[in-house]
Amino acid sequence: MHHPDLSRRRLTGALLGLAGTAALGAPALAGTLEFAASTTPATPLTIYGVLDPPQARPLLAAFKQHHPEIALVYHHMDTLALHQRVLAEQDAPQADVIMSPAMPWQYQLANAGLSSTLDSPITAAWPRWARWRHELFGFTFEPIVMVYRRDLAAHMPPPESHAELLARLDAHTDLLKGRVVTYDPRLSGAGYTYAIEDARISARYWDLVAALGRSHTALEATTSAMLEGLSAGRYWIGYNLIGSYAQAYVANHPELEMVIPRDYALVLQRLVMRQRGAPHPEAAARFIDFLLGRPAQTLLATRTTLGAVDPGVSGPGTASALRERLGDAIRPVQIGPGLLATLDTLKRQTLLEQWQQAFANRTTFSDGPLADPAPLPDADKESPSP
Amino acid sequence: MTAGTPFRLAHLSLYRRLTVLLLCPLALVAALILGQSWFASRAAADRAFDRLLDAASLSIAEQVRWQQSRLWMDLPPSALEMLATDAEERVFYALYDAQGHFVTGNRTLPALPPPPSGQMSYADVDVGGLALRLGVRRSRLEGWDRSDRFEVRVAHSQGGRTALANRLFLASLLNVALIALLAMVVVLLSARFALEPLTRLRRAIRQRDPRTLAPLALELPRELDELRQTLNELLARMRRVRANQERFIGDASHQLRTPLAGLSARAELALRQTDPAQWRSALDSMHGTAAQTARLAGQLLSLTRLNNPEAAPAHTPVDLCALAQRAVRSGFASFDRRGVDLGVETPAQAVVVAATAWQLEEALANLLENAALYGARRVTVSVLAGPPRLRVEDDGPGIPESQRLLVLRPFHRGREGGSGTGLGLAIVDSIARAHGCRLILADSDPAHPERPGLCITLTFPDAA
CATH class of the missing domain: 3.40.190.10 (Periplasmic binding protein-like II)
Structure with a gap:
């Protein structure tokens, strides 16, 4: 085939x-x-x-x-x-x-x-x-969760849902600048999948992405990198972490708290x-x-x-x-043909471009400037229809 | 029916025959309807599911736009979910540009020839071992600046449509089976009902008194009524035959009673006499009457035997010449005594016919006797060939033309007061019929009005 x-x-x-x-x-x-x-x-x-x-x-x-x-x-x-x-x-x-x-x-x-x-x-x-x-x-x-440091409570009530996260980001944009971490959808297939699902579920998702962009949210490629950053105190709030890893990690790190968002929780x-x-x-x-x-x-x-x-x-x-x-x-996440749409090259590019706009092409990734998304196939090299 | 005998429709009962003849076309019609509904269910399922291909491809096509100097689209997941249906089909989609280059999709899909009308074309295709239904939508951008053509190709597996087609077919199968069952019951019942008058006719015939020949009076449908009429005609003929027989028996008894009564009276009269000469004259007279009565009885016997269809003796080759000569020889002496000139004319070679010799002899004897009894002076027996004929001519008073058919009936005498029994010509007629001969009565000398004479000819069927 x-x-x-x-x-x-x-x-x-x-x-x-x-x-x-x-x-x-x-x-x-x-x-x-x-x-x-x-x-x-x-x-x-x-x-x-x-x-x-x-x-x-x-x-x-x-x-x-x-x-x-x-x-x-x-x-x-x-x-x-x-x-x-x-x-x-x-x-x-x-x-x-x-x-x-x-x-x-x-x-x-x-x-x-x-x-x-x-x-x-x-x-x-x-x-x-x-x-x-x-x-x-x-x-x-495996629910997709948020993880925050317990000492966050000194500054604000910890977010328990997507809406609260958006509210905190809007209210404490400067305080949270560089303190929030999430998946980089350009580098992580998992992060990309959750971004697509979030966008499908919530109409306010793009507001959240814009808020994340404004507060110079850090983007990581793996859940473990985010957890380590949180544990080390680099980040205060982690958004969209894989629950099964977070749960095991948080159990051994009392300074961290895991929360399953109340308004909706993606499940992998x-x-x-x-x-x-x-x-x-x-x-x-x-x-x-x-x-x-x-x-x-x-x-x-x-x-x-x-x-x-x-x-x-x-x-x-x-x-x-x-x-x-x-x-x-x-x-x-529904096991259905919608997952195929997630894999569509143009759809991926569209989503990533929207992200890129929200982050205004700021350098937020520790490895360097935002890379172009995965190169698209050259149309000429695709097998034409038989 | 044993295995050896071949199947023949004629052996089947009417009921079976009707059933078979009605049920065979019924089965054929049912098979035709089922075949038709098989294709119709496929077509209906295809129509229903092709609409999904149409809607999904439309919803994808609406998302296609021109962006970053190329065809672009934001694939709506709902389009793919629509394609997947409840049957959880495998779904495939692809976007192709005007040149047929793959833009995006989850696999390459083949192109289809453009449809005669509309934007969609459909086909069953085999892609990488999967049997798919493919729908191709031809569309173009509807922007201000660009109107590039493009193709949205969508495909899904066929589980759902096969299941729907099977459901539809099963439904019509049940319908057809139900209708066929009803039709079968109706056919069986109506065959039984249609044949019911036949049963009534059979019962009516079986319950009849075997001696009665009265016509059947029975309400029957037209076809059976014809049969009933034919039966009644047969019964009518049988009644006529029986009436003839009864009359014959009556006539015969009457004919026998008269001479017997004469004998009795003559004997009584003679017994009152004492003169032996008177006795002798009475005995002479009684002897004559008894001889005549004996001949009458003999003729009655032979007529009865001849008229019995059950006892038709086998025919053997008989030479008519020899037969005629034998008859003339045996009768010559008595004819000579009565002063009658008896002659025979035969051709040189034998004339052979298939016949029963004793019957022909009897017929000839009767003809000669008849001629002598009715006062002929000259009797000639002749045999002719081609066709074989036996002819007896006399110069007697003859029979008027109006009487010629009547004299063939028993006890009809051409002339009152003769000493004939009235059976001679009837016997000849019966024998002629038994041999398939034509019996012709004619004047032997029509020029002589006083004594035209009688010429009786027996014409045998030509052996050739």
Whole structure:
């Protein structure tokens, strides 16, 4: 299959930042976890995933306990590498299961027919909002949050919602100058995705961006960089951080406070799919059934910060608990064709230009002046319509 | 029906035949309707879903503008969600400029030939192993300065439209099945109803007294009424035949009773006499009457045998010449005693016909007897060939033309007071009919008005 739209060159920019979301501050992203089967004959199972080994290990260990007959190899890689590798191997797939939090990219793979249908009782009962067809399943529930320093309260009441953040920015523009940090949508795929979703949800989003621009908001490429800046005292308020990382980090850093915005909270879901033509489809189906099953979902809620989707699992760290607390304010990123629009090159350019205007081309990024967004494809080099 | 016998429609009962003849076209019509509705459901589903392609491509096309010296658009996610439908289709879109260069999209999509009218063209395409429905909208910019042409191509997978088509088809399948079921019930019932008069006719015939020949009086539909009339005509013929037989029996009894009564009276009269000469004369007279009665009985017997259609003896080759000569030889002595000149004329070679010899002999004997009884002085038997004919001529008083058909009926005598039984010519007529012969009665000498004589000819069917 020919994918001119998914060429490495154009994705580089978009995925560069997303890669950083995979691991908290760990530059060495690639890693492999192996769980040998305890019975013979063993069924091999290969997983490509973007899930930190510390988070993945308890999950995979539990799977091994349930299915000792499967010899599991988990390849951890960053989102860009994962996407590239899946595309490169699409005619001769090596991986059985693919897990990634880069929802638009994952959706694009499934839309292009690289996933295969699963029909087990568990997948059939999976909530509609957390799946697409019976091919793509969201198995985690990670809100996008704001993090602020506790000493902020000395200057102003800490913002609890988008509207309050906008009010604080408007009221304390000078005080907050350079003290607010968020994702750089030009460098981070995750940041770009949240910007698009924010713009879709809220009509006042562009007011917020303008206010962020006026207060010379710092732009970072990863959640971990923002958290480190907050912990070090460089920043007071962090906007649009991935909740699962922030929660773990804040737990060890008492000077920080995490808040899920009250007016609306975006929710990120890690999407899992079985690759079309997977070498071990049976084992892959068993793994995904396990991932969506009660034990794994309970484990996600209790022993990780990823959050459980399964409406049958309750307690802290579950979708139901979050919904109970915030009600309609919970806005999971919809697993649907809208994600394709997110990936549209022109749309991306349009959004980034609006950002650039809001920031008035000020140098806000520590690495230097704002770079041009990822280069657009040269029209002449695109394959013309056949 | 066993496996060996071939299927024949004639073997089927009327009910089955009607059912088969009605249900076969019914099945054919149902199949045609189903085939048509299959295509109609596909077309309806295509129309419904193509409208989504149309709307989605329009909503994308409205976002296309000229910006930064190139085609630009802000892709509306709702357009893609519209394409995805509830069936969660895979969706693809692409924007192409006037030269056919890819501007943006999530995959390259093929071009389509322009539609005869409107802006949209549709096609089923196979793109990278996916069966997609493709819609291409041709449009142009509507700005003040530029009016570049461009194409919005949108495509989605076909799960939803196949499902809709199948639902539509299933609905019409159920309809057709229901209608066919009703039609079948109606056909079966009406076949039974239409054949009901036949059952009534059968019952009416079965319940009749076997001896009655009265016509069937029964209300029947026109087609069966014809059958009833034909049956009634047959019954009428049978009634006539039976009337003839009864009259024949009556006549025969009467004919036998008269000479028997004569015999009885003569014997009674003679018994009162004492003179042996008187007795002798009575016995002579009684002997004559008894002989005549015996012949009458014999003729009645042979006439009955001849008229019995069940006992038609086999025909064998018979030489008419030999037959005629034999008859003349045997009758010559008695004719000579009565002073009648009996002669025979035969051709040189044999004239052979397929016939029953004893019947022809009987017929010839009767003809000769008849001639002698009615006072002929000269009787000639002749045999002619091509076609084979047997002819008996006499110079007697003859039979007037008006009487010639009547004399063929039993007990009709050409002349009152003769000593004939009135059966001779009837027997000849029966034999002629049994052989398929034409029996012709004519004057043998029409020039002689006093004694025109009688010429009776039996013409056999030509062997050739």
